[in-house]
Amino acid sequence: MFFSIIIPVYNRPQEIKMLLDSLQLQEYQDFEVIIVEDGSAFTCDDCILNYKNQLDVHYFFIKNVGQGFARNFGMEKAKGEYFVFFDSDCIIPLGYLKSLKKAIKDRNLDAHGGPDAAASDFSAFQKAINYSMTAFLTTGGIRGKMKAPEKYQARGYNMGFSKKVFDTVGGFIDPNRAEDIELSLRLKKAGFHLELVEEAYVYHRRRNSWKSFLDQSYSFGQNRVHVxxxxxxxxxxxxxxxxxxxxxxxxxxxxxxxxxxxxxxxxxxxxxxxxxxxxxxxxxxxxxxxxxxxxxxxxxxxxxxxxxxxxxxxxxxxxxxxx
Known part of the structure; x- marks a missing residue:
């Protein structure tokens, strides 16, 4: 098995169905799905039962530890050669895994990060959030439109690395404070090859309200200093x-x-x-x-x-x- 897809989820059972539907349609099918329920009060176990015959899906419930440590748990259970991480509010284009495997082989990648985008059926507010987080006029394109892909710092909603990376440098050292950026920097220092793979994008269906969006942006600023x-x-x-x-x-x-x-x-x-x-x-x-x-x-x-x-x-x- 090549890919192990690891998805931490917390109180979002309604999102898992859309994510699993998109994984079911992947052109490349050599993968397993590991869902780590991070101490949720509203679980997605009933939804996952509907996919047992369509996907190689494994479900684990753990106490709430935060998304970084939930991903670590998933990696410990994974059987694939290469781990891929998605957030539960992502939808995966059908050519994602096929494009990613080609990039891994052609570019000799140990790790990758991919951009996010807004699908055509997203709300106007979701599209506006996506624009403000990805546009050159706002962020300089650092979330997925870089001229030097080797400088990219992967984000947890769409990133991955090989089992060898995990065995060498370990997993995430923080539950939810820019743990993805910290790990990106750590594995680069260890000599591993991480690049942006632009064609490995996801549709990121953020469920933000105005307040939660501003709170999240505020925490991103704080997290940069934490790293x-x-x-x-x-x-x-x-x-x-x-x-x-x-x-x-x-x-x-x-x-x-x-x-x-x-x-x-x-x-x-x-x-x-x-x-x-x-x-x-x-x-x-x-x-x-x-x-x-x-x-x-x-x-x-x-x-x-x-x-x-x-x-x-x-x-x-x-x-x-x-x-």
């Missing part, structure tokens, strides 16, 4: 750009309140950026509604991420002083 405790090089100048973005519009508001003309210059820059976001998202998704929503998701995401990074840096500085 830097293990890998100082993980925190680079580019990661502070959202903090500058946040500081810039706060200055503009301050200048406005103080009746200083500088606010016009700053507001003008932000206005141009918002217009570009609107146009780019509208064209990409062929929807003015998505374009309008993308203004708010992009603005909120960068501001929340920037605030999370600032507060985490502040806390880290005082902890180091106290230490």
């Amino acid at each position: 830097s405790r293990f890998h100082p090089e993980a925190l680079q100048f580019i990661h502070f750009m959202p903090s500058f973005f946040l500081g810039g519009w706060m200055l503009a508001v301050l200048f406005l309140l103080l009746a200083m003309s500088l606010y016009k210059w700053l507001m003008g820059l932000y206005g141009i950026w918002l217009l570009l976001v609107f146009l780019d998202a509208s064209i990409q998704e062929k929807s003015i509604k998505v374009g309008l929503l993308s203004i708010f998701t992009s603005f909120g995401q960068l501001s929340a991420y920037g605030l999370g990074l600032i507060t985490a840096c502040w806390s880290k500085t005082f902890q180091e002083k106290d230490g």
Whole structure:
């Protein structure tokens, strides 16, 4: 068996059906599916029974330990040569595994990360979130549109590595604080070959509300600083750009309140950026509604991420002083 697909799930039984349906349609079929129920109150065991005759699926229930450690449990049970991780809210295009295996063999990969995208039937809000998290105007394309695929830091919703990697460097060392980025950096330092595989994309059906999206963006900023405790090089100048973005519009508001003309210059820059976001998202998704929503998701995401990074840096500085 080549692939072991490992899926941690927590209180999301409704999502597993769509994910398993997409796996059932894969063009490449040499794989097993390992579902690790991470202490859920609402389990998916009844749903999984319907796939016993269609997929080589294995279900485990464990106490709640967090997605990183749930993945570790799944790897311990896996029988395949190469482990692939998906989040439960992903839908997998039918050519995913076929394209991934070809990339592994052709490029001699030990590990990979893949991008996420919005399917045509996603809601306008889901498409706007996807745009704000993947567009060049918001994140610089670091989540899947890189010119240098070897620089990619894989994300847990769509990543994988060989059993040899797991046996050598171990699994995730944190349950849910950028554990995927930390492991990406660790295995690269160990000499393993990890690259972005653009054709191995997933449709990421995020179930965010406005609040949960902003909370998640805030935690992403904090998590970047957390990873830097293990890998100082993980925190680079580019990661502070959202903090500058946040500081810039706060200055503009301050200048406005103080009746200083500088606010016009700053507001003008932000206005141009918002217009570009609107146009780019509208064209990409062929929807003015998505374009309008993308203004708010992009603005909120960068501001929340920037605030999370600032507060985490502040806390880290005082902890180091106290230490």
